[in-house]
Ligand code: SF4
């Protein structure tokens with residue numbers, strides 16, 4: 001028998017060096033054996049629940065490899081009759097608890113459970129199928145949750161909590177009733193979910209799936225009255241090929257355009273043009289704020305999941321968000337205004353479809369700010385898997401399509417526009433513009449290498465002329481929240497901060513084909529940088545068609561006309577549905593009663609609303625107003641930056657003090673000539 | 681009548697102030713969640729959803745986490761409980777001595793079931809418990825904190841009727 005040497009293990013009779021692997025599973029995979037797993041992701045904490053990754057270790061018996069540290073001299077076997085039995089049993093149990101409506105499941109193609117059954121050669125299930133059917137959660141605009149397909153691996157729970165720092169989903173109940181669900185069984189669309197979709201992209205089954213808008217798109221295409229316009233986001237081109245078995249990261253924009261035309265899209269444009277617009281507007285906004293030292297750091301606003309997070313948790317930073325529309329919404333708005341004129345058709349005839357690597361864009365397109373004259377600027381948003389399904393449905397051979405070009409003018413983009421597809425890209429694109437405004441013409445842009453890469457947080461100082469800009473690039477919302485906390489506490493200072501919710505930025509978006517390893521995201525990122533170097537123009541400001549838009553209609557970047565068209569605004573957003581804790585419901589219905597609602601949301605809490613509430617209760621008692629006043633604690637009135645907020649008889653008062661509130665209450669009671677129950 | 685109003689009012693006020701006091705007592709420490717929930721439930725006799733949201737916000741932990749913990753432990757309740765709790769033991773000893781008949785009786789009489797264990801008038805909540813350690817007295821029930829051993833269907837019926845009658849008197 002083989003004897004292990006220092007720093008090695010024996011794996012199925014072969015010697016394998018441990019290297020820097022910290023768990024057996026990783027080591028075994030590096031050794032070329034792909035053990036099946038459901039609950040292991042290299043980005044997440046180790047959970048050890050699915051028990052699929054089991055191996056036998058000499059002297060220890062059967063262990064889960066994901067939770068076992070490799071130790072020199074270990075003798076490990078991945079194959080034995082017992083292991084095979086247990087794995088099959090585990091898989092059968094999962095299947096018995098799974099609603100197997102595979103032919104109609106949108107995740108059928110990428111389902112890990114199906115793949116597992118296939119790999120393990122499961123040909124029957126020796127357990128009784130679960131009968132009870134739970135209702136679908138269709139409340140969210142971006143995702144559909146089907147608890148009947150959940151295998152309780154906990155991947156979604158951990159990614160939402162650990163990578164996004166939100167914790168929308170968690171395990172509830174116990175025994176046979178265990179479920180993964182938002183709080184109180186509420187719908188995903190009713191809670192603090194920011195629509196990033198990362199939970200769906202790690203879900204091994206169809207329990208969390210992207211809500212498809214394909215039917216709406218086909219309906220528009222088949223309507224002869226409609227002009228159907230596509231815009232394709234930068235990161236889509238480097239992800240779509242994977243769904244057709246092409247190598248990760250290869251850019252297939254030409255085939256994508258060809259496929260869209262073949263399916264009946266009337267125009268095909270590039271969201272990169274929208275990104276170029278955003279660069280000029282955001283760059284101008286940045287330079288202005290930087291010179292005036294106002295509302296810094298400027299936070300980017302092209303990621304709608306991040307924007308929703310700020311609206312929900314950091315209303316005090318709303319003024320720091322760039323007011324620029326995201327590329328999707330900038331381009332949507334511009335096209336909906338210009339195309340009807342150019343084609344001589346009524347505006348309502350235009351149907352704008354964006355093809356996005358992102359589920360949160362579905363949410364963004366439905367924001368009330370993104371509607372002009374009663375019509376949405378973007379009518380439908382489809383993700384890469386939805387596009388892939390349409391292509392498959394049409395019977396097109398994607399890889400074999402003759403590459404085609406985008407339509408002009410909005411199909412013309414610069415390298416800077418394409419960079420938006422990766423973490424760090426927005427910063428670099430804006431820098432290329434800011435450098436020219438603040439220092440000197442660029443010509444060939446230098447690579448701002450320090451902002452490139454995949455680290456969660458990258459910081460850089462960049463000198464432009466006499467100025468030294470302090471920049472930060474962050475991806476993943478947990479890392480972003482950490483950064484924000486530091487900024488608010490004065491521990492970090494920046495001029496410009498770029499935030500993208502998804503790991504790696506849009507290349508790792510939940511609207512891409514699921515990236516099973518980080519290397520897939522890296523390949524996509526590399527391809528984005530490659531595309532940048534190959535394009536005719538690298539700086540947004542050099543885009544000739546963009547220059548024409550400014551010359552013809554907008555004037556200068558940052559002009560009032562540009563603001564009207566290309567900027568937006570945000571508002572504080574309460575996280576949960578209406579929530580009230582009734583504190584004193586005892587007021588006498590025969591009197592007119594003054595209703596007082598004191599906000600105890602996080603922001604008002606920090607501004608002392610609890611103290612105010614307590615003292616208010618005391619005073620009301622002291623003055624004997626008990627039967628005249630109804631006091632309630634409410635959550636977030638969406639004016640957080642001006643808290644504490646108190647609503648008195650439907651009128652919302654901001655920055656309240658106890659004296660103010662008592663005054664108003666007294667006024668309200670007095671106005672009604674309250675019966676003299678008031679004793680001082 | 682003014683007094684009655686102020687009374688009702690003060691229960692809710694007191695409860696809410698109590699929640700804040702509990703939070704204070706546990707230093708708003710999220711690691712003490714279970715103890716905090718216990719104390720809050722003692723105050724309200726159950727865990728109202730708005731109060732749980734309030735706790736989550738105050739402790740800075742996700743609401744889903746709080747919900748998960750509450751639904752994991754059987755002794756936490758999201759539903760208001762009745763004024764009187766009827767615990768009927770269904771451990772092995774009681775079970776063989778026909779505790780099922782007692783359960784059926786209470787459910788019948790009060791119009792409740794497993795899904796909805798609290799009577800419409802909020803007077804009674806039925807809990808089926810496993811072995812309360814009085815097997816010698818099987819079947820056993822604990823009604824409003826009083827233990828009844830070797831309990832027959834007829835006796836239990838009388839106890840309930842008596843309580844309902846006393847309660848009616850109190851109200852009029
Ligand atoms: S979409 Fe994002 S925020 Fe919403 S539940 Fe999933 S991971 Fe959490």
Ligand code: SF4
Nearest residue numbers: 150151153154156203
């Ligand atoms: S919803 Fe999906 S990711 Fe979440 S626990 Fe269930 S199977 Fe796992």
Ligand code: FES
Nearest residue numbers: 048050051053066
């Ligand atoms: S991957 Fe090891 S237990 Fe799930």
Ligand code: FES
Nearest residue numbers: 601604637639640
């Ligand atoms: S916390 Fe948002 S208004 Fe009070």
